[in-house]
Amino acid sequence: EPTKLWGGRFASGPAEAMAALSLSTHFDWRLAPYDIAGSRAHARVLHRAGLLTAEELDRMLAGLDTLAADVESGAFTPVIDDEDVHTALERGLLERVGPELGGKLRAGRSRNDQVATLFRMWLRDANRRVVSGVLDVVDALVAQATKHPDAVLPGRTHLQHAQPVLLAHHLLAHCQALLRDVQRFRDWDARTAYSPYGSGALAGSSLGLDPQAVAAELGFAGAVDNSIDGTASRDFAAEAAFCLAMLGVNLSRIAEEVIIWNTAEFGYVTLDDAWATGSSIMPQKKNPDVAELARGKSGRLIGNLSGLLATLKAQPLAYNRDLQEDKEPVFDSVEQLELLLPAMAGMLGTLTFHSERLAELAPAGFTLATDIAEWLVRQGVPFRVAHEASGACVRTAEARGVGLEELTDAELAAAHPALTPQVREVLTVEGSIASRDAHGGTAPSRVAEQRERVVDAVRQHREW
């Protein structure tokens, strides 16, 4: 049994169904480049500990280079007898440097510390790719905000018309959530930047190897402080699954709005042909499939997170084979987002907003009622009374089928004696929006400032 890493005490090989159950190369092969990087670093610490001569180290590194090239070109791939990525690469190394030298590399390491390290490395790189995709979505939203500095829309609560806001303010609200997602990945990375390599199976190494040197070579901030924790913990994976699921949920909320905005009833936007699909039976259809897939995939990402948490729950320390189930959900979440993010950026960046339609709807549904109440407050009327008076205006306007701005002087005065014709200065969408000029408000000056801060944040995150 030349390819097994653990044959010594066994009289027979594994049963076929046992081997089939155990196999993980179909998903962990993507860790191969990281496994080889780990092997290079490990060979160096073996050399420094006097366990490989300089000549052996050179041959080992040359063998690992050839192996890396063959993995990259596809000349070397796992075979069915290779239990996992580590087993396959050990076979590849033995084939290249011979069993004598190749057999020395396994000293002082275990697949338990290897896989925990490689998984962190893969995820740290993957999350940077995800972050870059998120920033592209933010850029697309900012570009739309920049293109429509004055466009307004009816802001909603409970999906009902609430108060008019700038379209740019609404789009930037989504940017804020996405930028927090990016920040969350960065915070996660700082916690995940510790290498379990050198933890061995669970107890650490007796061979005088230096985990800090391996950690530094593999781009970590340091080595883990506890070898049991290093091999047993997967909260980094669960937290990554959460960050990815939260991002998916934030994208889904944008997507849901696009789906609604794209209906004939709303008519806010038109999708670009390149980012929509047709129907096989209804020739007139132009469907928002990107947005619907975003909404659908968010459910899948939530499932990946809850599945992983369920896998981790109740596992005693340290390593258990259950932990092999940790990788597929997280790989899947990353891969779904790598498909989704460019499509979301494309769809959002090419939306045509119908500013006239939005402007027409912005005051509909008496969205300026709060402005009447706040105008009265500025005249010294208690808000409780002002709220009632404004409500009376709405009742009158609704009964007559007119907008608040169309109420007569007499109707206004009947609602409250302080309601003079001057109130009409806030009874325009522009007046209402301009008046909300405190930090974070929808007034154009505040939205412009906010846009600048978002652009700065994107620039800073791109340098990470």
Ligand code: ARG
């Ligand atoms: N393939 C395993 C995993 O992904 C690592 C191998 C550890 N196996 C073992 N029998 N200790 O977790």
